[in-house]
Amino acid sequence: MVTKTEETQLNNLENQVDNGGGGAWEYLSLIRKLNLRRSDKVLNHGLSILNNPKFRSTLGPDEWTLYEQVAVAAMDCQCLDVAKDCIKVLRKRFPESKRVGRLEAMLLEAKGSWELAEKAYTSLLEDSPLDQTIHKRRVAMAKAQGNISGAIEWLNKYLEIFMADHDAWRELAEIYVSLQMYKQAAFCYEELILSQPTVPLYHLAYADVLYTLGGLENLQTAKKYYASTIDLTGGKNTRALFGVCLCTSAIVQLVKGKNKEDKEGSQVQSLAAKVLEKEYKQKAPDKLPQLTTALKSLTLSS
């Protein structure tokens, strides 16, 4: 995950590079370090370095890393000729490399030659069955072809081997959400919360999924997880504050007439509402009237 400081640093650097102020190599290195996807910029600035033999020779062995970075960016931008040239240079330098083999397979993928790409990945996996990137390429390839059930199958197989890969669990959860398979998505977030109990994002996503599923029990659990998100973020998470209000309102509607007063629950709601109003007053005063009415309507219906 990218921190605020890293983001500011990146944006400043990006601005500088875009306006001809130099620092392209530092910018590209930072993108690699943070593992970000800014393909158009990488392609643009990376190519200008590669086309400058003087500067390129100062990079030493990093030159090859740059070729690889530009190749991947070029494929993402559908500049397949550039990608092909980069990969050719790398192949010449590293004739036996599996890593270059992976790039060649990705190029097949970018061209839409799915079967050839699949063959290439299969043979690469025979040599190194634990290569995570290649396993993930298979998932991505199924997704790119619109074969979502295939993507789910590959991901599940992948997670059987690499259970600790959080990004993969998240990806699987998001695919399930997009297919409205909320129960399965909830399971993924449970796994994530178990392995990383202090990441508020997982608590929030889990609560969101449970709220979407609906039903008294899910709503009550959702509310607890919104509350823990608020706890973990020191009250700074707007979504969780809204979530508590939504849950309370929905729960009260469900148990209406059953005379099951939930005193503690409405307390949490009014606290959350107060924080929201304070935040909006400070940061978005022109949106305060809508917020106030919205919160009121949520309490009224409760």
Next chain:
Amino acid sequence: MGSDLKYEVAQNAYIKLILHSLKHPTSAVNAILIGRVSSSNDVVEITDSVPLFHSHIGLLPQLEISLILIEEYFSAKGLNIVGYFHANERSDEYELGGVVKNIGDHICRYFPQAPILLLDNKKLEALKTSKDSGAIVQLYVRDAYKNWKLVQSDGSSRFSLKEPSANLVLLDYISSEKWNDIVDFDDHLDDISKDWLNPSLFN
């Protein structure tokens, strides 16, 4: 259900939809259409749009909150939520997914003539060369059996851009990378000082 009803989208509303899609080219995005029925009762005038999300589109809480706040803001101005816009994750996908239909159905409960507009990636790609002045979206409306049906754009066009120059203005915005400035509800919920009305976008 008013089968002759026409839909007309204003330039700024249209441009916001497309720029939002361009800002997040690798994910599905959606937006809410704002407007009213014309006084002659035969045209749904889409006068504005609010970009919603670029992640977790299938989750309910963020959608409910944004709809409440948006409705609240525009009803004070005599405007309603009149439709839904969606752009698929993959550029070659031309179908309405389950989530999209559900959100469309939800909006129809309050505004029965609400359409779904789906981004037409082929036309978006061809925009630079084609000089086509037609909207680069597809129109879906519900038939008598409440199924979403694509309205073919040939023949009597039921969907049009209010300003014929909209695509030219859009191209201008694209070339100056204006999409960077678009704020959607996701951004607002992450940092509420970001304004989902995008008031300074067209200045």
